[in-house]
Amino acid sequence: MSPACLEAALTAAGAVEGIRDGVTVPLRFSSVDEEVATLRRSAGLSALPHLTCVRVSGRSAARALEPICPVDLALPKGSARRTLLLHESGLPFVDLDLGRDEDGGYLLFAEGAAPGELVAYLRARIPAGLSVTIDDLAEGAVVVAVNGPFAWELLAEIEGLSILGLPFARLCRPSARSVILRAGKTGEYGYLILAPRDKAGLLWERLLAVGERMEARPVGLLALDLAQLECGSFSVHREGRAGLSALELGLTYRLAWNKAFVGKEALLAQRAAGPRRRLVGLVGTGSLKAGFEAGFEAGAAVRFEGRLVGEVIAAARSEGAGAHVGLGALEAPYAHSGIRRYTVDNEGDARPVRTASPPFVNPRSLFVALGRRGYQARHAFDIPKLARLEPR
Amino acid sequence: MDAALSAQIARREGILDRLRQILIHDLGLELDPAAMDRDAPLFAAGLGLESAMIPRLVAAVEAALGVALPDEGLRTGLYTLDTLTDLVIATAAEGAS
Numbered sequence: 001m002s003p004a005c006l007e008a009a010l011t012a013a014g015a016v017e018g019i020r021d022g023v024t025v026p027l028r029f030s031s032v033d034e035e036v037a038t039l040r041r042s043a044g045l046s047a048l049p050h051l052t053c054v055r056v057s058g059r060s061a062a063r064a065l066e067p068i069c070p071v072d073l074a075l076p077k078g079s080a081r082r083t084l085l086l087h088e089s090g091l092p093f094v095d096l097d098l099g100r101d102e103d104g105g106y107l108l109f110a111e112g113a114a115p116g117e118l119v120a121y122l123r124a125r126i127p128a129g130l131s132v133t134i135d136d137l138a139e140g141a142v143v144v145a146v147n148g149p150f151a152w153e154l155l156a157e158i159e160g161l162s163i164l165g166l167p168f169a170r171l172c173r174p175s176a177r178s179v180i181l182r183a184g185k186t187g188e189y190g191y192l193i194l195a196p197r198d199k200a201g202l203l204w205e206r207l208l209a210v211g212e213r214m215e216a217r218p219v220g221l222l223a224l225d226l227a228q229l230e231c232g233s234f235s236v237h238r239e240g241r242a243g244l245s246a247l248e249l250g251l252t253y254r255l256a257w258n259k260a261f262v263g264k265e266a267l268l269a270q271r272a273a274g275p276r277r278r279l280v281g282l283v284g285t286g287s288l289k290a291g292f293e294a295g296f297e298a299g300a301a302v303r304f305e306g307r308l309v310g311e312v313i314a315a316a317r318s319e320g321a322g323a324h325v326g327l328g329a330l331e332a333p334y335a336h337s338g339i340r341r342y343t344v345d346n347e348g349d350a351r352p353v354r355t356a357s358p359p360f361v362n363p364r365s366l367f368v369a370l371g372r373r374g375y376q377a378r379h380a381f382d383i384p385k386l387a388r389l390e391p392r
Numbered sequence: 393m394d395a396a397l398s399a400q401i402a403r404r405e406g407i408l409d410r411l412r413q414i415l416i417h418d419l420g421l422e423l424d425p426a427a428m429d430r431d432a433p434l435f436a437a438g439l440g441l442e443s444a445m446i447p448r449l450v451a452a453v454e455a456a457l458g459v460a461l462p463d464e465g466l467r468t469g470l471y472t473l474d475t476l477t478d479l480v481i482a483t484a485a486e487g488a489s
Contacts, residue, residue, distance in 0.1 A: 082437050168436055232431060232472075253432035253439060257424060271426065279431075304393070333393060336401050337474050338481065357474035358431065367467075384468050 006142055006200035010047055013208070013218045020221060020237070022114035023050040028220035033319050035223035036230075039186060040320055040364055040386060042375050043148035044219030045207050050111070052094070052118045053137040053194055057105030060130035065106060068125050070254070070261035075100040080169045080181055083254045085110065085121065086263030090245040090270060093121060095236040097183050097192070099171045107171070109143070109181060109192060112236035125262060141177070142200050146207065147190040147227070149364035150214055150375040155180075155191055157210045158203075163191075164371040186224060187231030187363030189370060214375035226316050229325060232281065232358020238314045239279055239327055248275045248329070278335035281356040282312065282344070283389060284324030295324040296344040296353060302328050303343050303350065309334040312344060321360040322387040328355070362388050407477045410456055418452040419445050430474040438472070446470065459483045 007024075015026035026047050028035060038044050056065060062073045071083040080099035084092050094110040101107050110118050119136050126132060146155055155163050159174055166172055171181040177196045184190015195203050207216070228235050239249060246252060246263070247270050255261065282302075284295050295317060302310040310330030318325045328335075334342075337357040343350040367383040393401075412428045415421045421440060432438040441449070449470075450461055457480055461469075469479035 250429040250431040252427045253429050254437075255427070257427055304397070333401070336404055338404060338478060339397070339400065341397060357472060357478055359471055359475075362468050384464075388468055 006047060006049075006144070006197070006204055009201040009204040010218075013204075015047075015218070015220065018221075021050040021052075021112065025050050026218070026220045028222050029218040032220075032222045032226060035217065035219040036226050036318075036320060038215065038217045039148050039188060039219050039223060039227055040361070041148070041378075042214045043146055043151045043154045043211060043216040044223070045204065045211065045216060046145040046147065046219045046221070046224055047200075047204065048111075048143040048145055048192070048221075050221075051143045051192075052108070052110040052113045052115070053141060053143065054108045054110070054118050054122070055101070055105055055135040055137060056108065056122070056132060057101075057103070057135070058130075058132040060132045061104070061106055064122075064126040064130045064132040067127065067260050068122065068262050069096075069098060070256050070259075070264070071098055072256050072259065073106070077102055077104060078170055078172065080107075080171055080183065082169070082183065084246060084251060085118075086246060086261070086267075088263055088266060090247065090263040090266035091243065092236055092240045092246060092249070092251075094118060095234060095240065097169075097181060099179075099181055101171075101179075102173055107179060107181075107194075109183075109194075112240060137194070140197055141194050142197050144193045144195055144200060144203060144207070145184070145190060146193070146216075147184050147186045147219070147224070148188050148216070149368040150216075150378070151184075151189040151191055152370045153374045154207065154211050154214060154216055156371075158206060185231075185233040185235075186227035187233065187359060187361070188227075188365040189368075226318065229314055229316055229327070230318050230320055230359060230361045231363055232360070235314070239329075242313045242329060244277065244279065244313075244329055245270055245275070247271055248277050249279055275332050277310065277329045278332050279313070280328055280330055280335045280337060281358045281360065282315070282326040282328045283321075283354050283356045283360065284326075285352045285354070296326060296346055296351060298326070301345040302330060302353070303345070304334060304341060306350075309342070318360060320386045321389065323360070323389070325356075325360045330355075356389055360388055361386050404477060404481070407457065407480055408473055411453065411473050411476060411480075414449070414452045414456060415439065415441070419448060428473065430477070431472050434470055434472060434476070453480065457484075459487065 018027040094112040097109040099107040179194040181192040300312045315326035340354040
């Protein structure tokens, strides 16, 4: 493999691989806890080869996407919106960042689709006879991400100080073949870099080298998953595949209800009838620091006075939160935060659990002014403790 | 569900509904209450609040719900409608104790 090959660079960095959405991905490089700590302290470098990037262009691009996408397509050039693409049932298909390119075309950064699935989804639903071109960018490009309270500082070293002026949910083209989208799912500053495949390895090496002085490190998908759970950010691979609709997932704010989109009718019907279940945050009792780890696992039953009221959808031990945290899909009347009367089945025991409102941590980026003082001055920032919720 | 849990949930829902009305009528956000998920981020790509609106939000919440929200609580409580509800409830409980 050539030195410019991202796969070679990831292997050299010690990537432990797995499969996600039918694509080989770097799951971790060191321990997940260490990688999350890096992401919360400085900057984490991630390769996201499973992200599907599609460009929709042509005279009728907006008309083609109009009946499909639950977002107002009259986006200003260079701006982006986080939304979803749904199945007709109202269940999520992909988590989507939809951007408007400089030439008026649309860039879709989608998570949750296997190779070719997004293009097939669009082609099956775009009205016939429209002048539109759909390009799957996977062959020529791959996404590298930088996340962390000082991700902006690292990126500025690579791309120049002008990147500091890129607002959230905006994209730019540093070159004809690359795109930078300011977006992320960890609660920290985040940037997605769509880089040419023949340059991605060199980009990765450069980010690592420049990031050394700020202790930036590779971060795999398992750490990103945990960081996403910690900040309560929707995961298409986790709660997105639990059979919950966008309504039950609490994602209706991402949808433009004043227009047609795939899945709208199903959601309206569910809204009229009332959702059967809803997602709610869960926190285990006890403190990790106290050494009392009352955890719970995905798939476990949640009960109120012995009666089954839901199940755990996601669970993880979070050093940052100082507790076991997770998400439960509960019967709608029971799915509220602040309740300390539920239990979770665990190895034959009924363990107390409390419902809570994510985020479970205070993302450091909220307290770091982008472009002001950098990583070397990090101790001067007045930042609350990472764990947001007091242990029981 | 017993009466105590019902009452706790009803109180929480009441505060959430009041907060939704504050965002719409006091802050002028053009939002459909049915689409204002309690876990939606208050700012940016969520419900669209801007940081400049925070003083008005705090004043409206304090006036409507009869609490004095602590500065430290505001630093870590303005993530979602749910976290703001938590802050209101915790502040009210501290005031009562």
